[in-house]
Amino acid sequence: MRPEFMVQIFRFLTCLLLSGVALSCVPPSDEEVVEGVVIDLNDAVSQRIYEHQNTRNTDSLLTYLAHEDPSYRYLSTRAFGSFPTLNDEVIKELSGLLQSRSELIREAAAYALGQSGTERVADTLTAAFDADGVYRDYNATLLAAVGKTGDAGLQKSISSISTYTNQDTALIAGQAWSLFYFARRSLQSPEGDKRILELVLDRSAPMEARHPAAFYLHRFKVAVDSASDRSLRELLRIETDPEILMGVARTIGRQKEPAGRVALLRALRSQKDWRVRTEIIRSLADFDYASIREPVVEKLKDSHPLVRRTAAEFLRDNGLDTDATFYRKLSRDSFENNVRYVLYAAAQRHLPVYFADHRGFLNYDLQQAYSKTTNAYERTDILAALSEYPWNYRNIYELYKKTDQPAVRSAAAEALQKISNREDFNAFFKKSSRRVRYDLSLYFREMIYSKEVGPAYAAAGALTDNPELYQPFYTELDWMNTALLGFQLPRDIEAYRAVDAARAALAGEPVPEPYSVDADAKPIDWNIIGEGAGKEVVIRLPAGRVVLKLWPDMAPATVSSFLELVGAGYYNGKVFHRVVPNFVAQGGGPLGDGFGSEEFNLRTETPGVRWDRPGLIGMASAGKDTEGVQFFITHRATPHLDGNYTIFGEVTEGQNILDGVTVGTVIERIELR
Structure with missing residues (x-):
């Protein structure tokens, strides 16, 4: 590690340690703290800033960073958080704004620098920590930004911070998010894993910190000692928060301990939340198949369609050859098509080559089913099942x-x-x-x-x-x-x-x-946004309606395009072509196969909102600035998407309807009300 960088780390840790022990007794600063930030979508200058963001007009945005109006300084600073890359001049200007008198502007600058993913930016961020503790939310944002840019040395340093108390909500949450983003970049350490476990297991810790810690456990493998393993099993029994439970279940499963299997199966029987049941099924993959077979088979009759689908996928991915004919029997029983052909795939995959007669029966069943249905999505599942036997x-x-x-x-x-x-x-x-x-x-x-x-x-x-x-x-x-x-x-x-x-x-x-x-960015239609102001969007499905609140202040280009398409009836009759249980339901594409778009691209809009809860609506893409017409809505928090996918609204009513969507569900219409 570079000697000069060691100095930065020392300074950073000193700031953190001091702020952790003295945060509650820091006197107010003599410097005036200026906010005064107002986002007005009807304001011509604000619109111009959004348009410069949309066209990736760096030079024009830079001129607003020093504007006398803090609202314009904030909007232009935040705009750079949506850029795919930042040049040296922008990084220099944003670095200077880390000393702004406005906490919102400081936060926006720290976030945008973090979005750059540039490791050298971490030096600047560490040096800009507010040791006086005046800007708590900014410090939390800065910690998260370091997680997106810092190296392994900084990861260990942040992991080792132990002076924050549960009353330091912003800082302790910032530490958890920082470690999550480090892990997303494949930077973990025993110290970081230990800190994450401490946060999850401490039921007195604020949810603002426990949730990102649980997201960490859900997504990344951590080392767990026997004492923590026992504590996790107890937490699985008494915890009520589904986000915590999902992370705990996945971690228990990775330990492969018999006691963990017992705890998971008990929870599988008792859990009311379908998402937790889904994660428990997935968590059983590392256990001996014979010991979990019957409980998984029982979930083929679960009350929720996506749990049933998950159970079938589990048998396909983890089953045994000795059960291949049993899977065919299950598939021929009265399961709905959402499950039936996945079970056929399980039978095809696990059937021994020398079972020629059974293979013939399987292929005959599938070919007959294909010829009898015109439903495209039943046919896609049938083709997937056929592909499990390569001679097909x-x-x-x-x-x-x-x-x-x-x-x-x-x-x-x-x-x-x-x-x-x-x-x-x-x-x-x-x-x-x-x-x-x-x-x-x-x-x-x-x-x-x-x-x-x-x-x-x-x-x-x-x-x-x-x-x-x-x-x-x-x-x-x-x-x-x-x-x-x-x-x-x-x-x-x-x-x-x-x-x-x-x-x-x-x-x-x-x-x-x-x-x-x-291609030029699709322009923002401010008239359409104005006409839709205060209105809700209603997605009407066969099972009911899903009501959305759009966020034009966060993603005006996306909201403008979406409202235009809704007004033209574009989505009426389209389908949800992709449903990943306990992740997303995605639809709205022109072909119904997950590919294709229209004659325009949208720019990615990522102003600092996290994918930290269910019911968020985002735009599908093939990479930065390639969004079009396809959208998805989440079943759960999905923070691994943070900073990469546009969020442009949230579900306010009908999440249960959305959760019941399966592949091929038709969007009857989308309308404003």
Whole structure:
């Protein structure tokens, strides 16, 4: 570690330790603290600042950082938190604002610097900690920003802070968020894991700190000693907060202790929250299958459809060959289609090769089911089940050729990609391996040439994953350059990037930089925002309605576009094409397969709001500044998305309706009221 950086760490720790023991007795500063920040979406100058953010106009935004009006200084500072990158001049100006008299401006500057992800920024942030304790919320924001930029040395330093008390809510929460963001960057330490466990296990600690600590436990593996393991099991029994319970359950599961299995199964029977039951099922994956089989099978009849789906996926992913025929029996019983074909996939995956008769029955069942339904999403699950037996590759291709349903064509391509990527490909196909690989090379070339985003994306992915295996079948690559010219940008950006990556992989070239769309940002329509002011958005589904409150002050470009699409009836009749239990329900795309957009891109808007609770609505994207029309709504807190995905509203009514959405649920209409 650099000697000069050691000085920064020492100064940082000194500030932290002093603030932790003396925060409550710091006298008011003699310096005047100026706020006076007002966000007025009808104000012409404020609109101009938002527009500069939307067009990524760095130079124009910089001129507002020194404006006499604190509202404009704040908005322009916050705007840089949405930029994909920050140049040196911006970093310098934002660093100066860490000494602003306005705490809001300090916070916005610290957040934007953290968003840069630049490690050298951590030096500046550590030196700017307010040791006097006047700006508590700013200090918390700064701690979080250090978690996004600091190195392993800083991670250990922040982990070791022990002087904060439960009354120091902002600081203790800032420490927890900092450690979460460090872990998101694969920077963990025993000291950090220990501190996280302390926060979760301390029921007197503020939820502002316990929640990010629980998110940490949910997402990252931590070392747990026997005493903490016992405490976690007890907490699983008595805790009522679902966010805490989900993190605790996942951590207990990772320990693989028999007592933990007993505790999890007890909780699985008693838990009322469907999300907690979902996480408990997933937490059982590391235990002996025979010891958890029956409780999981019971959850195939759970009261919640996404718990049932999770139980079926568990059997598919963790089952045994000896149960393969049992899975087929379960699938033929009276389970709904959301579960039935996942169980067929479990049977296909685990059925021994020498069970030829049973294999024939399975394939016959699936082919009959495919021919009898016209539902695209039942067909996608059937194709996934067929792909579990690789010799079905030709049948899958024929089904691809015969359908015009975009979701089904994309699913067929993904099924072939999955077969192509099997680690046991050669062992399975034996002497036929080269012939099958040749067949797949023809299929993938056809799919890329189709210019359909979903199939092209999957086919290109298969080539990128195994370029050395497909190079012998493509003696020249001019056809890929021709295919690239056929994609329409920005609409087909996902396929374009994937095909370009495949071309480079086959040519033995370095991974190309993601293609950046040069299209102008979709303008913000302030009239539409004004007309929608104070109104709610209602998503009408077959089971009921979901009511949203939009956040135009946080994401005006996204809200403007969304309201325009709603007013045009764009979403009426669209579907939720992707549902990940206890994560998100996503829909609104033009094709219903998760791919494609329209003739515009939106800019990512990330002004510092966290994905720290359920019911937040965000925009799907293929990377920064590639948002379009697809949106998703969360089932739970999803802070791993922080700073990368636009949040533009929240559910105010009908979260239970949203939680019941399954793949293929139709959006009857979306309207303003």
